[in-house]
Amino acid sequence: MPTHTTSRDAFKPPHCPNPDCLFHLESTAWRFKRAGFYHREARPHRIQRYRCSHCRRAFSSQTFSPTYWLRRPDLLEPVFRAEVAGSGHRQIARQFGVVHATIQRLVDRLGRHCLLLHELSRKKARAQLAHEPLIMDGLGTFAGGQYWPLELTGLIGAASYYSHDFVVTERRRGGTMTELQKKRRAAYEQKLGRPDPKALTRDVLELLRTNLPAAVPIELHTDEKSEYRTALKRLHHPELAHETTHSKAPRTAKNPLFAINAHHMFVRHSGANHKRETVAFSKRIQAVIHRHAIFQVWRNLVKAASERQPEKGTPAQRLGITRVRWSIGRVLKARLFPTRIEIPERVRQSYRGAFMSRFMRRERVHGLRRAY
Template sequence: MALGRAPFRPPHCPNPACGFHRDPRGWRFKRAGFYTRRARPRRIQRYRCLRCHRAFSSQTFSPTYWLRRPELQTPIYEGLMACAGFRQLARGLGCSPSTVQTHAARLGRHALLFLQAHLPSRVTEPLVIDGFESFEHSQYYPFHANLAVGAESHFLYAFSDAELRRKGRMTPFQKAKRARLEARFGRPDPRAIEHSVAALVRMLAAAGEDLEIRSDEHRAYPRALRRIEGVSIRHRVTSSKAARTTGNPLFPVNRMDLLLRHGGANHKRETIAFSKRRQSAMERVALFSVWVNFQKSRSEKRRDATPAQVLGLVDHRLSTREILGRRLFPTRVPLPEPWERYYESRIPTRARRCSVPRSRRYAA
């Protein structure tokens, strides 16, 4: 597609119903003319599958398919990694905040597939888990992004979300407001953390294997781990009062919390760039995971290998071009729960009843 690269060859049939979608061995297709578009490159090669006769183009395999401003994808990815808010990015790029939002959601979905496609087949190190606290819509709607981080590699293996009830010190006015909101929109499941952490560990626990889980003394964690069947789990608890030094067994996840808070404008305390919806917050966690696993050194000072290199998943630090080089298809990379729900935009925001699942909207 771009100059200086090998000529594009469609890797498989894009039609999920075609036998050559998942397994392209023996696949044949033919060239079928060109079409022109407003964005560069203007001339796009078309093809046709000789089995199912589906027409497609080189664009079908680009993560920018159907986007009106494909040239914005890389700058938006890099802007989001550099902690910019949607409005800030929109101003800098000369587009509307809703365009940035469309791109960010697309990038988040790509990140979920990218992560799943590159996960190691089994976990061979202890996992450190913790809940990263943020909020959606307003401070009345806190949630946890639960993270599972490799104790040695610092690879961020998985994440899941849990809606929480607002707790802590509140003025009488705030208490009354919470009661009003809860009467109107309902209350989160009091076992949300338990369910969410069980889902998190289930994503990584292959039946019959041993897993060591490290965490703080949160009471929901032992209950969550008891829900997981067929895996022998050793649970090592460290007090959250222990000094937060590099020697702390929870250091890998404490570091991840810091990076996430530092790297995303939506998670800063007292920010006005907080996520309006948990859905988009989880998309950003997915993007953050790609960056932290495949692009960022474990130690910024030493500029050493990325976590993915430490695990032997790749042999070099990936460039943004490599990460965004090829569209991934959910029909070829099945996602586990809850990532499938994130992909399909099925995370409701309690205070915004109108959040429409993506599948019911027209496109992309």
């Protein structure tokens, strides 16, 4: 586990954890003092404490661990593994002998951590954008039940398979419905409102704006969805070549959308919440976002791009932004502070858990300072 030891040489606080302190962003000439130890139930039992000489904030070596303030720090890495191995949260809870809410909290924390970790690579990934065609496509899923469909739109490198970003959009339930289902939909919509029909265009535009640098030539492949066309018109990207493939075209390796079709198949395979006809579906939109953030980090940094040719590296290696394959331990090595990372507004909202599900009665925005 990536918990810090209390040995004097092993750990040096990298910066002041207090966001209001002068030495939060920049630690040159920062001074702190050791301030004894505290004992906790989990291993290692003895934790070194410190105090910032500038703002006087007390902290410990644990303050810089992603397991900070967790009662079961030992579960963070196993839960990450279970999460990307296609287990449902209740299954995971049974496996570790804890209640479902504990797993939910750990997964939310992992989700927030992974949102930030992904942002750390954004600049490097952007610099490589022009070197391969990009593919954008949506995966249909839902949260809270079949009446609340979602579209998870991803943007992926065609050769590297690197996932640059994703947006999750509420959709209106469509398709074939029985009379009873139509009545229920109408009742829900009357009570809870209807998802904005323009939301997909808006979210796709946001996805493209965040990810496509204006001065770089881009080749973008999508299917023929009208929302994509509208978003691209509004984007006004002077150097963007848009190629479309019919969504009914055979989904073979020759299909220009192959990388994202494979990616989405893999999403369904690895995340219990996206399996068809499952009871393990996400109960909240925010949970879909967190879980996909975890999946994205794992897919980009940890998992080989090709199952058959693992020697060809992870998507991040193929894109040229990391040199080696990361372990999950490395992913979870250090706590990341949202106050120290440049984050697009949408991601900041995801981090705060601001994507409310209209069908949930009580949902909390993440405002807990200690549990970050």
